[in-house]
Amino acid sequence: xxxxxxxxxxxxxxxxxxxxxxxxxxxxxxxxxxxxxxxxxxxxxxxxxxxxxxxxxxxxxxxxxxxxxxxxxxxxxxxxxxxxxxxxxxxxxxxxxxxxxxxxxxxxxxxxxxxxxxxxxxxxxxxxxxxxxxxxxxxxxxxxxxxxxxxxxxxxxxxxxxxxxxxxxxxxxxxxxxxxxxxxxxxxxxxxxxxxxxxxxxxxxxxxxxxxxxxxxxxxxxxxxxxxxxxxxxxxxxxxxxxxxxxxxxxxxxxxxxxxxxxxxxxxxxxxxxxxxxxxxxxxxxxxxxxxxxxxxxxxxxxxxxxxxxxxxxxxxxxxxxxxxxxxxxxxxxxxxxxxxxxxxxxxxxxxxxxxxxxxxxxxxxxxxxxxxxxxxxxxxxxxxxxxxxxxxxxxxxxxxxxxxxxxxxxxxxxxx
Ligand code: ATP
Ligand code: MG
Numbered sequence: 001x002x003x004x005x006x007x008x009x010x011x012x013x014x015x016x017x018x019x020x021x022x023x024x025x026x027x028x029x030x031x032x033x034x035x036x037x038x039x040x041x042x043x044x045x046x047x048x049x050x051x052x053x054x055x056x057x058x059x060x061x062x063x064x065x066x067x068x069x070x071x072x073x074x075x076x077x078x079x080x081x082x083x084x085x086x087x088x089x090x091x092x093x094x095x096x097x098x099x100x101x102x103x104x105x106x107x108x109x110x111x112x113x114x115x116x117x118x119x120x121x122x123x124x125x126x127x128x129x130x131x132x133x134x135x136x137x138x139x140x141x142x143x144x145x146x147x148x149x150x151x152x153x154x155x156x157x158x159x160x161x162x163x164x165x166x167x168x169x170x171x172x173x174x175x176x177x178x179x180x181x182x183x184x185x186x187x188x189x190x191x192x193x194x195x196x197x198x199x200x201x202x203x204x205x206x207x208x209x210x211x212x213x214x215x216x217x218x219x220x221x222x223x224x225x226x227x228x229x230x231x232x233x234x235x236x237x238x239x240x241x242x243x244x245x246x247x248x249x250x251x252x253x254x255x256x257x258x259x260x261x262x263x264x265x266x267x268x269x270x271x272x273x274x275x276x277x278x279x280x281x282x283x284x285x286x287x288x289x290x291x292x293x294x295x296x297x298x299x300x301x302x303x304x305x306x307x308x309x310x311x312x313x314x315x316x317x318x319x320x321x322x323x324x325x326x327x328x329x330x331x332x333x334x335x336x337x338x339x340x341x342x343x344x345x346x347x348x349x350x351x352x353x354x355x356x357x358x359x360x361x362x363x364x365x366x367x368x369x370x371x372x373x374x375x376x377x378x379x380x381x382x383x384x385x386x387x388x389x390x391x392x393x394x395x396x397x398x399x400x401x402x403x404x405x406x407x408x409x410x411x412x413x414x415x416x417x
Contacts, residue, residue: 006121006122007115007121008113008115008119008120008121008122009120009121009122010120010122016311019311019314019315020307020311022153022314023126023153023307023310023311023314024106024126026149026152026153027104027106027126027149028104030145030148030149030152031104031128031145034102034141034145035102036102036103036104036128036130037102037103037104038103038104038105038106039086039089039103039104039105040105040107041079041082041085041086041088041089041105042079042085043078043079043107043108043110044076044077044078044079045076045077045079045084045085045088046074046075046076046077047065047067047075047076047077048075049077049084049085049088050065050077050079050080050081050084052292052293053083053084053087053088053261053289053292053293054080054081054084054259054260054261055259055260055261057200057201057260058201058259058260059204060080060081060111060259061080063112064080064111064112064113065077065078065080065110065111065112066078066080066110066111066112078110079109079110080109080110080111081109081125081259081304082105082107082109082125082127082129082304083127083129083259083261083286083289083302083304086103086105086129086302087129087289087290087293087295087300088293090131090290090295090298091290091293091294091295095131096290096295096296096298099131099132099298100130100131100132100133101130101131101132102128102129102130102131103128103129104126104127104128104129105125105126105127106124106125106126106127106307107124107125107126108122108123108124109122109123109124109125110122111123116276116277117274117275117276117277117312118274118275118276118277118306118308118309118312119277120308123306123307123308124306124307124308125304125305125306125307126304126305126307127283127302127303127304127305128142128145128302128303129300129301129302130142130300130301130302131290131298131299131300132298132299132300133299133301134287134299135234135237136234136235136237136238136241136265137241138301139238139241139265139267139285139301140238140241140242140245140247142283142301142302142303143161143163143242143247143249143267144245144247146161146269146281146303146305147161147247147269150269150280153310153313153314154317155271155310155313155314155317158271158272158273159269159270159271159280160248160249160250160269160270160271160272161242161247161248161249161250161267161268161269162249162250162251162252162255162267162268162269162270163238163239163242163249163250163251163252163255163265163266163267164223164224164251164252164253164254164255164256164265164266164267165223165224165227165231165232165234165235165264165265165266166203166223166256166257166262166263166264166265166266166284167223167226167227167228167231167263167264168228168230168231168263168264168287168288169263169288170228171226171227171228171231172223172263174226175221175223175226176202176203178221178226179202179203179206179220179221180198180202182220182221183198183202183205183216183220184198186216189212189213189215189216190205190208190210190212190213190216191208191210191212191213193208193210194208194210194213201260203256204256205217206220206253206254206256207254207255207256207257217254218254222253223253224251224253231264234264234265235264235265238265239251252268255267255268257282257284261286261288261289261292262284262285262286263284263285263286263287263288264284264285264287265284265285265301266283266284266285267282267283267284267303268281268282268283269281269282269305271309271313273313273316274309274312274313277309279306279309280305280306280309280310280313281303281304281305281306282303282304282305283301283302283303283304284301284302284303285299285300285301286300286301286302287299287300323374324374324375324376324396324397325374325375325376326353326355326373326374326375326376326377327352327353327354327355327375327376327377327378327379327413328354328355328356328357328366328370328373328375328377328378328379329343329344329354329355329356329357329378329379329381329391330357330363330366330367330370330378330379330380330381331356331357331360331380331381331382332362332363332366332380332381332382332383333382333383333386335383335386336381336382336383336385336386337360339381339386340356340381341356343381343406343409344356347409347410347413350410351410351414352409352410352413352414352417354379354413355373355375357369357370363380363382370396371396375396376395376396376397376416377393377394377395377396377413377416378393378394378396379391379392379393379394379409380392380393380394385403388403389405389406390403390404390405390406391403391404391406391409393409393412
């Protein structure tokens, strides 16, 4: 029996890496251009961190976390998302003196979910968190940044930006009660899961995908009508700014998000190109979370995007780079092989990239491998070239070939790049 990966967990093979590198590099450039710096937090934390930050009644904490006791008996969890760790780090490192604080992260997250297309148990997110900015300018800029990244990747055509306001500590309570009363009268139409959620987390029912629940949700009182004046101003302000930037969006009163910590602005970017797993990015404001976690009251906003889903969109566009690149050095015979190693090292020291054929054998076999690896050029060192201190230079793109002296190789390769 061979050993396989764990269910819902996969390798990113070398063929896929260019897509992932394109994603990461584009994101790094754009996040940095907006003033975000990278933070790298641990892959596991005390379970309590997620229970408190994400919310003990959230689906993530109740059903999806990888939780275990370590050998010392402490309960730890693999991180299911990035915000909790960033908030912990912000407080633990006393960064409240350094506001505003803007960071981005990218890396694996872990959730015990039912694996399907675009949904895994180990998946990757890249996200940003901005601490200290209270007004809607920050919200609007963050959305513009996300859209800029998606445009840069040329995957913005089937996407929609949806926004909503979830209110704050003062207006959400009364809304929750109105909603609870409304839903309680219609319990018969709700799914089993939502009947259970009714007491603990009625807002989440708005977001249920079940047929009956969706019918009820469409009739339900909307949060927007219950916002207190400061929250209503914030939401109006945000929409004005999005209009001003000509950033298309939709107000979705049923957008509530699965994490308990959100206040005011919540948003999602969805696509029609991925079937059921339609959210590619999601985020919102969490003005109460830092204080809740033991820090001072600091307004904050953040988002995360799912990298597997972005990679699927990129692959759907055929953006994988299939063009020829790089130079291969092929040597025929033992002495030529030895000399090729020394020459390749010299040329690399001079700053050009040369890849050796690792397996050797006949020239024909080596040429076939270089062709399959999509090399752009090959340099061939045979017995005769060895005697003349030259190589046969072949351009696999146009078929041209000529002999060049060892001393001219670096110059010739530089001239090509
Ligand atoms: P969903 O409704 O798809 O479960 P979510 O609300 O749980 O998403 P968030 O916690 O907001 O998702 O995470 C942000 C983004 O991370 C999602 O929009 C999605 O692109 C991605 N994501 C979340 N869970 C997974 C997963 N299990 N596999 C792959 N990507 C995921
Ligand atoms: Mg989920």
